[in-house]
Amino acid sequence: MAETLKTIFGVSLVGSGSATPIQRLTNDELGLRVDTNDSWIRSRTGIRTRHVSGPNETLSDLSHKAGRAALKMAGWDPKSVDLIILATSTPDDLFGSAPKVQAKLGAENAVAFDLTAACSGFLFALVTAAQFLRGGSMQRALVIGADQLTKWVDWDDRRSCVLFGDGAGAVALEANNSSEDGLIGFYMKSDGARGDCLNLPQVQNHLPLVPGKTHQRGGFSSIQMNGQEVYKFAVREVPALLGELLEAHCINPESIDWLLLHQANQRILDAVADRFSIPTEKVLSNLFEYGNTSAATIPLMLDEAVQDGRVQSGHLIASSGFGAGLSWGAALFRWQGPT
Numbered sequence: 001m002a003e004t005l006k007t008i009f010g011v012s013l014v015g016s017g018s019a020t021p022i023q024r025l026t027n028d029e030l031g032l033r034v035d036t037n038d039s040w041i042r043s044r045t046g047i048r049t050r051h052v053s054g055p056n057e058t059l060s061d062l063s064h065k066a067g068r069a070a071l072k073m074a075g076w077d078p079k080s081v082d083l084i085i086l087a088t089s090t091p092d093d094l095f096g097s098a099p100k101v102q103a104k105l106g107a108e109n110a111v112a113f114d115l116t117a118a119c120s121g122f123l124f125a126l127v128t129a130a131q132f133l134r135g136g137s138m139q140r141a142l143v144i145g146a147d148q149l150t151k152w153v154d155w156d157d158r159r160s161c162v163l164f165g166d167g168a169g170a171v172a173l174e175a176n177n178s179s180e181d182g183l184i185g186f187y188m189k190s191d192g193a194r195g196d197c198l199n200l201p202q203v204q205n206h207l208p209l210v211p212g213k214t215h216q217r218g219g220f221s222s223i224q225m226n227g228q229e230v231y232k233f234a235v236r237e238v239p240a241l242l243g244e245l246l247e248a249h250c251i252n253p254e255s256i257d258w259l260l261l262h263q264a265n266q267r268i269l270d271a272v273a274d275r276f277s278i279p280t281e282k283v284l285s286n287l288f289e290y291g292n293t294s295a296a297t298i299p300l301m302l303d304e305a306v307q308d309g310r311v312q313s314g315h316l317i318a319s320s321g322f323g324a325g326l327s328w329g330a331a332l333f334r335w336q337g338p339t
């Protein structure tokens with residue numbers, strides 16, 4: 001019987017882009033609203049400012065700007081894109097915002113859908129898109145991570161409101177048929193049993209429908225968080241999963257060019273870097289400027305470091321996203337950049 005030859009595809013990360021709202025809110029300004037101060041926020045989190053969407057800045061606008069910049073860097077015609085995945089927990093439309101972004105981009109040949117996995121969203125979307133490309137059914141994907149959590153924070157809860165900001169980042173991902181797969185490996189994890197320590201639950205609202213019957217009215221409360229539990233979860237699970245991944249691929253932490261973690265808290269970044277003896281100069285961090293932008297943090301940071309020349313073609317990046325769900329994941333990838 002004739003042996004069928006199966007082409008093995010890999011993926012290349014060839015473009016990046018990002019966008020953030022114009023309006024910046026400093027720690028001192030936040031102190032005008034809640035009982036907090038710059039020194040407390042800086043020392044506990046590393047955050048100095050965050051960007052908060054103004055009246056005309058929508059999630060799909062931010063996503064569109066980030067996506068357009070990634071396509072430009074990749075040198076792609078929007079019509080050549082096959083797939084758009086928008087990782088977000090804060091769509092403009094509960095039915096999904098990805099199709100709107102697809103239309104704004106003029107990517108008329110792409111199928112577009114949202115993916116919800118909170119702060120792990122971008123990493124999960126990157127892996128998901130890579131599977132379509134590796135399977136050989138699609139050639140070009142745009143992966144966007146975008147969130148406007150400032151719509152959903154309780155601005156009177158000082159334990160959580162100081163942490164979050166808005167933003168979007170995007171990566172252009174292309175199938176290649178070489179043995180150089182840019183996504184070297186990944187793990188993804190969920191634990192719904194611990195989900196209550198960080199969530200954005202529905203409000204219970206039952207209204208009369210017809211005599212003797214009620215219906216539920218949709219709506220959500222604001223972000224609810226047990227900061228200490230989330231902190232413990234992150235510093236335990238992230239190094240454990242990243243360690244497993246490095247070991248599985250026989251990669252020594254010393255050979256990593258950049259550690260690119262979800263930007264939640266500088267203390268979490270430092271703790272993970274310490275665990276692998278990764279020097280500070282190799283830890284990418286911009287949360288002092290943006291705070292935690294949820295699904296946007298990883299591509300927003302990647303784009304900044306690509307733009308300023310820190311991340312260069314061929315660099316090996318160890319990444320991890322973590323957050324509500326609970327969900328967390330780790331990925332090892334190589335940045336290629338435009339060809």
Ligand code: COA
Binds near residue numbers: 119324
């Ligand atoms: N300003 C001033 N004081 C504050 C404050 C603020 N913004 N927020 C909390 N405090 C106070 C508390 O009320 C408490 O006071 P008390 O001792 O008088 O009761 C004290 O500071 C310590 O609070 P605690 O919650 O123990 O602080 P912490 O060291 O755990 O830091 C976080 C709080 C939220 C910064 C920290 O737990 C954290 O970063 N957790 C992870 C959160 C996260 O990353 N979430 C997103 C994941 S994707």
